[in-house]
Amino acid sequence: QSALTQPASVSGSPGQSITISCTGSSSDIGGYNFVSWYQHHPGRAPKLIIYAVTNRPSGVPDRFSGSKSGTTASLTISGLQAEDEADYHCSSYTSTDTHVFGGGTKLTVL
């Protein structure tokens, strides 16, 4: 199974919006609405912020939103805040009953 493709880094200023893409294939993102996104501050436990493409767990601000088109999923963070600076990882369930992750994207808040 091949890893999903994410940009290595993105950046934005406080208050701005950024979007992180996650590209897969018809065997994972394109075949299921089972995309999830994780926020990871190094040294801490990763945190689930989006599941089933668009759903936010309780407690996750609505500044975080997810979408999908074809084989590409996207995470948008609006109203950037300093504490949003972290690594973001996408993941998808696959046709072979496995999970695949992206390479991770480092978000820098300028």
Next chain:
Amino acid sequence: QLHLQESGPGLVKPSETLSLACSVSGGSITSSTSYWGWIRQPPGKGLEWIGTFYYTGSSYYNPSLKSRITMSVDRSKNQFSLELSSVTAADTAVYFCARRSGDYVRGWYFDLWGRGTLVTVSS
């Protein structure tokens, strides 16, 4: 509140077996709605799914690691374990344990993670 904590040696020699445990507190490992899993992150790289299993024994492993993986559960200790055999430097990574939740409608996702533990493979 459920909490996961990884434990195990931080240094393993090449060709030996890496053994890690994940202690679950604040809830039961035999929960009917929870699967448990391991994910790792090599230095400077993205996350890699290792495997997921249910406490009764059904399991799903990363095909690239399947021949070297053993996952098990100790109900008396409320913990689960990972063994990865014949390790090489490529297995050096931060290893996370996690709970997988969801269903066929919402999909499956890892909603609770441990902080991770660094395992270095070196002689």
